[in-house]
Amino acid sequence: MNADPLRRGCRFASNAGLVGTILALMLLTGCGGDEQEQVVLYSSLNEPTARPVIDRFEEKTGIRVIFQGDTERDKTVGLVQSLLEERHRPRADVFWNSETANTVRLQREGVLARLDPPPDSAALIPDAYVDPEGYWFGFAARARVLIVNTDLVEEAEMPNSMWDLTDEKWRGKAALVRPVTGTTLTHMTALYEIIGEEETNRFIQGVIDNECHLPPGNGRLAQLVGQGQIHFGFTDTSDFRLVKNEGYPVIAIYPDQDSIGTMLIPNTVSKIRGGPNPENARKLINFLLSEEAEEILAHHPRGHIPLKPDIDRPEEVLVPGDFEVMEVDFQRVGEQITTRLDQFDRRFR
Known part of the structure; x- marks a missing residue:
């Protein structure tokens, strides 16, 4: 992968330590003068897994996704620390977390914004995987x-x-x-x-x-x-x-x-309070929580487990009901x- 994110449509930053400098430059320069709409996504899910979903969103909306990932060693923790440090001047719009507990931590720290009205597909997600106050939503477990x-x-x-x-x-x-x-x-x-x-x-x-x-x-x-x-x-x-x-x-x-x-641990998605592109943040969140996105992730080689009913998936991707699921209060865990x-x-x- 090219190590220079500015030469690749301003979409990637591989080094978590450079996130502040790189994203600030992206946002100030508009990626070299390009007026295309954009949304800044922090994601602890590895980029090859997230990429098919992001590509589809960009194709459907024309909105460029500026992607900032985390390392396997620092999985989730590095991005969470960045979001905490940036809370007074947020650079991210959306946080796609590969688990739940640190999302709840960010909610408690005041980093996340409540989504009201809820995202389009929120009613299809089982209650166990949705924040009752509307700060985060689970999908693709x-x-x-x-x-x-x-x-x-x-x-x-x-x-x-x-x-x-x-x-x-x-x-x-x-x-x-x-x-x-x-x-x-x-x-x-x-x-x-x-x-x-x-x-x-x-x-x-x-x-x-x-x-x-x-x-x-x-x-x-x-x-x-x-x-x-x-x-x-x-x-x-x-x-x-x-x-x-x-x-x-x-x-x-x-x-x-x-x-x-x-x-069973879902991915979670949440909106960053005060992020630079709030309207595009909601559009991205709506897509990540769509049935289409869960189907893409279910058919990925990693085979994420759909949480919504009747999502097309490979036979070997088991869903709740095929096995007994631990009953977890993710708020308490967070x-x-x-x-x-x-x-x-x-x-x-």
Whole structure:
């Protein structure tokens, strides 16, 4: 990819540390004098996955999307910090987050604007994945699954619960992403609400004591399992599908189906308070929450899980009802995310 965003239609900035300088220049210069309408999108979803949706929006509306992504290592956290630092002079219009908890954090910090009236398709989204006050809306989810290498694990020994990571027989053979970013941080924080403080701390300590591998991201974890360097571990369905599509001997286990269920984490979209292009922000949000956008993401190789009913999808993309879903209060999770992040950072040094 060309490293100079200004030479590519002002659409990309690959280095999160340059976001302020680059976007300020874009907005002041109008991308070299071009009067085309634009909207500034911050997204923690990786650009190759987001790009087909963005391209379709640009084709339909003629509005240029200036895209600012995050790194796998800093997944979500880097952009959240940028949005907090920019809150008094926002550069972004829309935040497309690949999870929920940090979106709630931004809402609590006053960074987000309430959408009133709600976006066009809001009524089709299940209540569990919508902020009741209208600050954020969920779409295109991923499930938190166990990716298992079938060459290393016999069928009779297949893990089927989060607690298998703490089982002595898997010492040094299982993995969990260090829970300080992205969906893993959201997942581990949610456990405090689902199974309580004592049991969650017991699980976390069990992961440490059982010498679980701690890769830097879900994509890397999935690759390590596919390559046979790790027997199994927690990842997102999107990362599992990429490794599966590459031909590696892996399967996805939807864990804890007879107890707490499998966690489902939606992407979320929200409008930035005081952003420079408010009308175009609403247009982009309406499209991201459309049935068309969810269908595009469902058919992407990563296979995001539609939340709206009757969205066309590949057969292998399972939806709620095909598996038991963990009941999560994302507002409560978001309220705890900063505290839990500090705790995890200390425990997983």
